[in-house]
Amino acid sequence: MSEPTDCGPSCPTLGATGLPELADLAVLVRSTVADVADRHDLTPMQGRLLCLLLDGPLRMAELARRLGVEKAALTGLVDRAERRSLVERRAVPGDRRAVLVALSDAGTSAVSVFHADAADALDAMLGDLTEEERAAFRRMAATVVASASASASASAVG
Amino acid sequence: MSEPTDCGPSCPTLGATGLPELADLAVLVRSTVADVADRHDLTPMQGRLLCLLLDGPLRMAELARRLGVEKAALTGLVDRAERRSLVERRAVPGDRRAVLVALSDAGTSAVSVFHADAADALDAMLGDLTEEERAAFRRMAATVVASASASASASAVG
């Protein structure tokens, strides 16, 4: 009989989901954010979409790129968000093919409370770590995300 | 005009997805695991399902609980995995209502390579951290996940 969990000295321990700690953490973060979104009557994806628009309107193509979905999928996401009056489509002066997606007033209100609550919930998730650990953890998370973005850009260029 | 990203001294910086570092990290982990699953012709959810069965067969109810989905949703997940010959439904001696879900031979092969590749990919994701940082990071991730599981059990009991 094989022993699936005994895969060598560097084998990541099987956690709650049978995957490495990092995968378990991601599942936990996801469900935490999903709960917050749910309390604000948003889907998790709508939460992400609205958060991306906090800094200003974006074109469909750019939004799709940042969300990591195909443009055809984004059409549906924006359709549903627009139907719920969270965002609006605007024309781009000078290019009649393009579409700018912007937060509506309702979307702006919704996303500010959602963003604050999500940040609080994720903060609370780290409650068992010391202040120093939390800071280190966030810094390392940011490092990892940044280096991943960097290699993504690099492979897109090269 | 409001400045959505300026929400006070403890405001988590808007990252790649407009959410805190932890949310960005979760998105990154998710997409990394999804890529690995895709290379093995699995959906990410099938990957999780199979990993949970690595330690042995589980009942539908227990599997649903561990995956964090409703039992009705699990029926579909198991249907599709069974249709692809990754898992099989077995009878539970002594309770003819119950169903045990077990890895098939094909599922066992599939999950071992998937699990190893996912672990490697997540390891590689931490490549920009030092050895000590990686260890600390994994330990903190495990702590956070464990304390979340603990409070989940506590609220289920109390």
Add this chain to the structure above:
DNA sequence: TATTGTTATACTCTATAACTATA
């Protein structure tokens, strides 16, 4: 011709409610 976005289609994942079979 190339680019921007939408439509058409098909799937996975998910929840809720109603149901069947068994305990």
Add this chain to the structure above:
DNA sequence: TATAGTTATAGAGTATAACAATA
């Protein structure tokens, strides 16, 4: 009656391919 699981239904999210309009 209570529990284990399925069926029915509806909707979100996703990809691929084909398309329209504009550049």
